[in-house]
Amino acid sequence: MREITYTEALREGLREEMELDASVFLLGEDIAGYGGAFGVTRGLIDKFGAERVINTPISEGSFVGAAVGASLVGSRPVVELMFMDFIALASDQLVNHAAKLHYVFGDQAKCPLVVRAVGGAGRCYGPTHSQSLEAWFVHTPGIKVVAPSTPADAKGLLKTAIRDNNPVLFMEHKLLYNERGPVPRIADPIPLGKARVVAKGEDLTIVAYSAMAMESEKAVIELHEHGLSAELIDLRSLCPMDIDSIVESVKKTGRLMVVEEGHRTAGVGAEVACRVFEEAYDYLDAPIRRVASVDVPISASPPLEQALLPSCEKIVTAALELIGTD
Amino acid sequence: MREITYTEALREGLREEMELDASVFLLGEDIAGYGGAFGVTRGLIDKFGAERVINTPISEGSFVGAAVGASLVGSRPVVELMFMDFIALASDQLVNHAAKLHYVFGDQAKCPLVVRAVGGAGRCYGPTHSQSLEAWFVHTPGIKVVAPSTPADAKGLLKTAIRDNNPVLFMEHKLLYNERGPVPRIADPIPLGKARVVAKGEDLTIVAYSAMAMESEKAVIELHEHGLSAELIDLRSLCPMDIDSIVESVKKTGRLMVVEEGHRTAGVGAEVACRVFEEAYDYLDAPIRRVASVDVPISASPPLEQALLPSCEKIVTAALELIGTD
Amino acid sequence: MGEKNKLLDYYRTMLLIRFFEEKVEDLFRRGAIKGTSHPATGQEACAVGACAALGKKDYVTSTHRGHGHMIARGGDPSKIMAELFGKESGYSRGRGGSQLMADFQLGFLGSNGITGGGLPLATGVALSAKLRHTRRVVACFFGDGASNQGTFHESLNMASLWKLPVIYICENNLYAMSTNIKNSMAVKNVAERAAAYAMEGVRVDGNDVLAVHDAVHMARVKAKKGDGPSLIECATYRLSGHSRGDPRKYRTAAEEKEWEAKEPIKHLRKLLLKKKYMTGKESTAIRKEARQIIAEAVKFSKRSKFPDESTLTEGLFA
Amino acid sequence: MGEKNKLLDYYRTMLLIRFFEEKVEDLFRRGAIKGTSHPATGQEACAVGACAALGKKDYVTSTHRGHGHMIARGGDPSKIMAELFGKESGYSRGRGGSQLMADFQLGFLGSNGITGGGLPLATGVALSAKLRHTRRVVACFFGDGASNQGTFHESLNMASLWKLPVIYICENNLYAMSTNIKNSMAVKNVAERAAAYAMEGVRVDGNDVLAVHDAVHMARVKAKKGDGPSLIECATYRLSGHSRGDPRKYRTAAEEKEWEAKEPIKHLRKLLLKKKYMTGKESTAIRKEARQIIAEAVKFSKRSKFPDESTLTEGLFA
Numbered sequence A, B: 001m002r003e004i005t006y007t008e009a010l011r012e013g014l015r016e017e018m019e020l021d022a023s024v025f026l027l028g029e030d031i032a033g034y035g036g037a038f039g040v041t042r043g044l045i046d047k048f049g050a051e052r053v054i055n056t057p058i059s060e061g062s063f064v065g066a067a068v069g070a071s072l073v074g075s076r077p078v079v080e081l082m083f084m085d086f087i088a089l090a091s092d093q094l095v096n097h098a099a100k101l102h103y104v105f106g107d108q109a110k111c112p113l114v115v116r117a118v119g120g121a122g123r124c125y126g127p128t129h130s131q132s133l134e135a136w137f138v139h140t141p142g143i144k145v146v147a148p149s150t151p152a153d154a155k156g157l158l159k160t161a162i163r164d165n166n167p168v169l170f171m172e173h174k175l176l177y178n179e180r181g182p183v184p185r186i187a188d189p190i191p192l193g194k195a196r197v198v199a200k201g202e203d204l205t206i207v208a209y210s211a212m213a214m215e216s217e218k219a220v221i222e223l224h225e226h227g228l229s230a231e232l233i234d235l236r237s238l239c240p241m242d243i244d245s246i247v248e249s250v251k252k253t254g255r256l257m258v259v260e261e262g263h264r265t266a267g268v269g270a271e272v273a274c275r276v277f278e279e280a281y282d283y284l285d286a287p288i289r290r291v292a293s294v295d296v297p298i299s300a301s302p303p304l305e306q307a308l309l310p311s312c313e314k315i316v317t318a319a320l321e322l323i324g325t326d
Numbered sequence C, D: 001m002g003e004k005n006k007l008l009d010y011y012r013t014m015l016l017i018r019f020f021e022e023k024v025e026d027l028f029r030r031g032a033i034k035g036t037s038h039p040a041t042g043q044e045a046c047a048v049g050a051c052a053a054l055g056k057k058d059y060v061t062s063t064h065r066g067h068g069h070m071i072a073r074g075g076d077p078s079k080i081m082a083e084l085f086g087k088e089s090g091y092s093r094g095r096g097g098s099q100l101m102a103d104f105q106l107g108f109l110g111s112n113g114i115t116g117g118g119l120p121l122a123t124g125v126a127l128s129a130k131l132r133h134t135r136r137v138v139a140c141f142f143g144d145g146a147s148n149q150g151t152f153h154e155s156l157n158m159a160s161l162w163k164l165p166v167i168y169i170c171e172n173n174l175y176a177m178s179t180n181i182k183n184s185m186a187v188k189n190v191a192e193r194a195a196a197y198a199m200e201g202v203r204v205d206g207n208d209v210l211a212v213h214d215a216v217h218m219a220r221v222k223a224k225k226g227d228g229p230s231l232i233e234c235a236t237y238r239l240s241g242h243s244r245g246d247p248r249k250y251r252t253a254a255e256e257k258e259w260e261a262k263e264p265i266k267h268l269r270k271l272l273l274k275k276k277y278m279t280g281k282e283s284t285a286i287r288k289e290a291r292q293i294i295a296e297a298v299k300f301s302k303r304s305k306f307p308d309e310s311t312l313t314e315g316l317f318a
């Protein structure tokens, strides 16, 4: 199969959905001529024109709010947040509006809205351009959260997110944009809430998503060299979350490790761990292990940034320790 | 000891700190003549004048931001957010600024800022006036989170929060304002990060905070009638969190239940559970149980609101089930 | 519809709003309903005048003080009342309460509990209306207090930049809760802010239903022509407290009196009598009819069932 | 200090900023530093003119494009450069990078990675300065793009309402990243927005260091008198890309040429020569000196150590 980058896959997903459905339009800072800070929307203005690829002023609160409004009356806006850190400026619109309107107003009100947010660290962009803030939204009932780790998933999940009749936070990772992978030319949408088993294994279950799924994949290979067989599950979507697949795996392996790039305390890993603890308590042979970012702001300096982030090495070390606790 | 309400205790705390330290001032909507939507600051304008009890326009983002700025140069602002739900409008200021500036700029920069936010449901105020959003900030490194459940704690912890040299999210609960309790006239500040053992017990540890500590206290009494002795720990502050006290208790009781009013998924309870699981795995005789709000927006209608919220009854039922799983 | 019938219609609707809100206050006092609510008493001319100038397919976004807007747009008083009672038969099945109701069939896209929250929503609705070439217009209600939110600035700028078909209608009732506009706005009038968005800003007597109607009508014509948004400031006053239990100590009796003299229903009533569009007897009949509708709404609400607990988790996602 | 020395001083500082930014671009190209950075090339007159008008005890808040402001305020180029290198000897010990540095001893309260984030901070600093009766003034830098954020509206309204001693200094360089102000602002100039806050708004040639100085000086006098805030728009242009790797395709060569002809350092240089404050030879010496400082900054940075991993968790709380 042809290989394309995560960026190209996203762009294809956007293009195809825009071709299929005239109600889809794009909104965000510098997404038109410039193609977005990371180039995802590059060229789409030429194909779809300024009516459907709309540059906004720097007004995160209101252009996300406007997207919510547009979604209520028949449009399907896809908003780009140049950095996920800026979602703090739009959280009222997502939490107090988008996430609640359908539940409260009933079937008359739907918010088919996608917010693409560029998350993650690893490029030395510093404290306010590197965060992974998905946990806030996993904690918010009424908004779906998706975080693809491969080009194929990026395309397939984005298509699904756009077709979904609910607000979806679609988290992209800046370190993944240049990753290449096989992507079918005619890609089916990938259902939300179905995890992907990246590697089969017996000794340990590793659950990850976004860039940390890629990092964990490397770790699985290294663990093999240590004679350990780890099962790797890429969550793909955090809400809905495919707890069943995780539980099933843990019933087999007896051990769970959750890897996430967000800060450790009260992160997504805590939820995954808790759910497994609640549903597979009797099958666990060891404590659940969380590998996550250290609870301090994300430094720009390379050694500090690396010290803070989870990595293949840290995952391997944690896995060996976890097995050791047997 | 004299008994006063939670509201009066907060007001006393504010008054005393304003008397002690001229750099303390109050900022918020309708806090001056009106005394705030819940009357906490009533009368303080008469004592301290309009220079120190400042009514703001409805501009949550910027008056919280202004408080952060003021805190950097020698003031100690105490901001009131009329409803905690509105913190979504100010989260950039807290997360991307207040929480990070000291870590990044070092000792030259301190943010001695308190944000008093009125959280919680139970008064049929509906989806956007009832939320408990503390989990977001527990997940954010660099901001402390405090949530008193009694008048004495309200006063003592508020005094400490005001004296603290860091940003503190101080969560008050609208159902607690009229609760009475003994409060020493001369109250010592209560250190952050020290939980309070509300009841001693052997069979089960219950961890709670804010209004749910009160609810759990009722449950402990009911459980007694069922012949069960529960140990109740009121966290008081969520960051720093007194994990040691919880672990110590769990080592004795072998069972843990966490009660919180925030939504269940990726809430504070998940973190508490995870920490205990990490640190007291071998002592647990049963799965950890979370009692929390159901993951849907908080309805205004009384029966739906009650169905969503944790309650004494639900805590008792969960406790009995938990013991049953033994 | 001739002028007579139009004016009589406004009068009926304004009375309906007035009696609705008075009944709600009464029900709160008697503990029959819970939560809170923000009465539009005294501001009826804004809601009725504005909605009368709109077309059937236009959209409306509203605020925390939304019962009046909803009634003016043709909303069913019984379903609004039932929502206040927290009943299954309410507009939001009891889920939203006073601050969160919608009727999309009427183009009424919802009241809103977040001050200033409706501004970007309305802007986005207008953007969608424009992109879909619908020629529909959006009327966005908000208060003087809301005009201090950042969303006001961001939204009006975008709407003007993109020439969106939206009419920003500010009901300036002098107060945001207890805060007088003198203490919340650096300028005297909200309309003065329009120039910062290269937008027309007009200030009208918000207690004069015709003045409001005419201003909104002109703004709508402009919007439909593709000439972009307008800002209309309606000078008005709420005769009641901000929400239930507000002692209104921040206002003087003199000020309240002054505004009571200017209140919109009296004003319209005089006009109707003067123009001989209505006799005293007819007036009494209209009032009686309005009261009956409200009484019926209360009966309907009381009779209705609370939502069943089992519905709690229904419909989180579409 | 006489006019001559003042002007020479401005010239020195402007060159220092220019060379600093050019060196940074060069270091990025060669992969010597990571992350990103926003050069102030071409905007030196804004930073230098404004800071020259401030007092020692005044405060400054800055933006993502902050190196120039910091140097103009007396910041140490070596510590700024070391921060870009991510070194322990940098202003933020490598934690902040290009967008987050501060020097409180100089009253420089920090650059800021959030567009518009500095506006409420500055407003609060001014509030504190006023409450503490310090007679200090706050200069708040921000861009044309930032003026579209809600915080602009909220902050200017509060500052005007409370008569705070703050000077809002907008560097209007025509673009926010790739977006021309024509496509982001409904009005032509940022200064036009001041009227919405009953505030004076002036527009000056931001490439004329004296014009900027004078405007800020007057605003400062006003602020110190207790007469409240001002908005100063400095018309300028960044000669470089928005940040590293920006191909600048959104600008025409003609436009860039036009602005290059107007760039501030050339302008000042001509003035100095014309006034005979400087000979050609002296000019060369000054340039050389500036380059040396920058070279020293690079050496210092290269020599400095990276922060030790063990410091990662230090100082989260004060």
Ligand SMILES: Cc1ncc(C[n+]2csc(CCOP(=O)(O)OP(=O)(O)O)c2C)c(N)n1
Residues within 6 Å of the ligand: B029, B058, B060, B082, B086, B089, C038, C064, C065, C113, C114, C115, C116, C142, C143, C144, C145, C146, C147, C173, C175, C176, C177, C242
């Ligand atoms: C974001 C936000 N801040 C504060 C409130 C609390 N609140 C509700 S209504 C109100 C006053 C609004 O004033 P205005 O916009 O003038 O409308 P009015 O009440 O006068 O109709 C306030 C402060 C809120 N609901 N949302």
Ligand SMILES: Cc1ncc(C[n+]2csc(CCOP(=O)(O)OP(=O)(O)O)c2C)c(N)n1
Residues within 6 Å of the ligand: A029, A058, A060, A082, A086, A089, D038, D064, D065, D113, D114, D115, D116, D142, D143, D144, D145, D146, D147, D173, D175, D176, D177, D242
């Ligand atoms: C809240 C936020 N939105 C977007 C960005 C990304 N960004 C950084 S600088 C910039 C342009 C800012 O334009 P302007 O305010 O005119 O300043 P200039 O870069 O021209 O100096 C953008 C969009 C950001 N850092 N913060």
Ligand SMILES: [Mg+2]
Residues within 6 Å of the ligand: C143, C144, C145, C171, C172, C173, C174, C175, C176, C177
């Ligand atoms: Mg008002």
Ligand SMILES: [Mg+2]
Residues within 6 Å of the ligand: D143, D144, D145, D171, D172, D173, D174, D175, D176, D177
């Ligand atoms: Mg600019």
